[in-house]
Amino acid sequence: MGVTEPLAPTVGWGVLHLFCKLGDSPDTEAVIQAVKDAQDDDVQVVSVAILGHKADLGFMALTPDLWRLRRLQSDLQAAGLLVVDSYVSMTELSEYSQGVPEPMRSARLHPNLPPEGMTAFCFYPMSKRRGDLEGSNWYAESYDERKRMMYAHGASGREFAGRILQVVTGSTGIDDWEWGVTLFAVHPDDLKACVYTMRFDEASTRFGEFGPFLTGMVAPVEEVLTQVLPRA
Numbered sequence: 001m002g003v004t005e006p007l008a009p010t011v012g013w014g015v016l017h018l019f020c021k022l023g024d025s026p027d028t029e030a031v032i033q034a035v036k037d038a039q040d041d042d043v044q045v046v047s048v049a050i051l052g053h054k055a056d057l058g059f060m061a062l063t064p065d066l067w068r069l070r071r072l073q074s075d076l077q078a079a080g081l082l083v084v085d086s087y088v089s090m091t092e093l094s095e096y097s098q099g100v101p102e103p104m105r106s107a108r109l110h111p112n113l114p115p116e117g118m119t120a121f122c123f124y125p126m127s128k129r130r131g132d133l134e135g136s137n138w139y140a141e142s143y144d145e146r147k148r149m150m151y152a153h154g155a156s157g158r159e160f161a162g163r164i165l166q167v168v169t170g171s172t173g174i175d176d177w178e179w180g181v182t183l184f185a186v187h188p189d190d191l192k193a194c195v196y197t198m199r200f201d202e203a204s205t206r207f208g209e210f211g212p213f214l215t216g217m218v219a220p221v222e223e224v225l226t227q228v229l230p231r232a
Helices: 027-039 065-078 102-109 143-158 188-198 221-227
Strands: 014-021 042-049 057-063 082-089 118-128 164-170 179-185 209-210 214-218
Touching: 014 065, 014 179, 027 042, 027 057, 027 065, 027 221, 042 221, 057 065, 057 082, 057 118, 057 214, 057 221, 065 082, 118 164, 118 188, 143 179, 143 188
Parallel strands: none
Antiparallel strands: 014 057, 014 082, 042 057, 042 214, 082 164, 118 179, 118 209, 118 214, 164 179
């Protein structure tokens, strides 16, 4: 039975990252169908071949209806994928960006993914430090001071315009960290250069706490499955 009442944020979209390993007998046609069915329901689904031991493949899905995200997760699991990590968040406009022009507002709340030509991918969660060390509690800083640091942080990120698309989604109260950060890049070393450069900003050096990174390559789901399945 379908759910008759969607559950949607009042502003922005729900975002679900799923990182999966292959089960014993994954049904590749069912995986493809799960993605296609979601896309037919206006869910944006980005499929990724993951490098390293943490997962085999990943999906980033965005849609207003959280029930539809849950259905995609269920369909992928029914197709034989094992979800080994996940992240739940929502697109948002930060408190420091309320006055941005409408095109920028729309791009943050309703991004169009994946960006063309940017097939290098990484995802990581992060929070702002709330420790009791002298000067290390982000939330003890005044709004104006936090805004100053975030403007400087954003200026560093803009140095990578055209090479990096950064999608920051909010997760305070709905997952273990406060934000999920998804980066799409033209070249894989752009990912490294961007994160390295921005860690020198005061907002990161004094207050940033980072979770695990997952890295891979964006491609249509059929190609991702071809690459991650064992060869005969």
